[in-house]
Amino acid sequence: MKIFMTGATGFIGGATARHLVEQGHELTCLVRDRSKASELEAIGCTLVDGDLSSRPRLAEQMTGHDALVHNAALYEVGIPRDRAPVLRKANVEGTANTLEAALEAGVPRVLYVSTCAVFGNTHREIATEDFRRPDLDSPGGMEFTSVYEETKYEAHQI
Incomplete structure (x- = not known):
């Protein structure tokens, strides 16, 4: 199967990529930073440069694939509230x-x-x-413990 994958340079994504290649799948990985993708290249993945911000470019890169594994997310613990837009852009808008x-x-x-x-x-x-x-249904609204939790919840609503 020809699979397009986001988030392959991360911990979970890297393990998933290795497994998919071991199972005989042809993997195309979207990468922002090629210096973090040497292991993916070494196992035979095709690397395409980009990020989640351009829907038309993503569609072009995904054309001809049998499946998408969307694993990309920005994860930061203990970030100040003013960094929330950065996580929202990556985790919500990027997923959309x-x-x-x-x-x-x-x-x-x-x-x-x-x-x-x-x-x-x-x-x-x-x-x-x-x-x-x-x-x-809480009168006070949902109680998120982190911006990460909040943005991932929002992404699930898409």
Whole structure:
């Protein structure tokens, strides 16, 4: 299968890329910084330069692929509130651009990799795909523990 992947230079993305190549898939990886992608190149991945900000360019790069693995996200712990727009642009707008580009390019399969943080505090309840955040109906609104959690939750609403 010919797979287009975002976030392949990260920890989870790198492990996923290695596994996909070992399974015989042809992998094209979107990279912002080629200096972080030498291992991907060494295992036979095709590297394409870019980021998640340009939907038309993403669609062009995805054309002809059988699947998309969208793993890219910006993750920062303890950031000040004024950095929230940076995470929102990457995690929310970037996800929207990526999914719209896949649709435009006719990519038939999409796997979106996210985080359990989108569920918030589950109060020890096991969260399944139909899990509903306990704080959704809270009069004070949802209580996010981090900007990362908030932006990943927003991306799930796309």
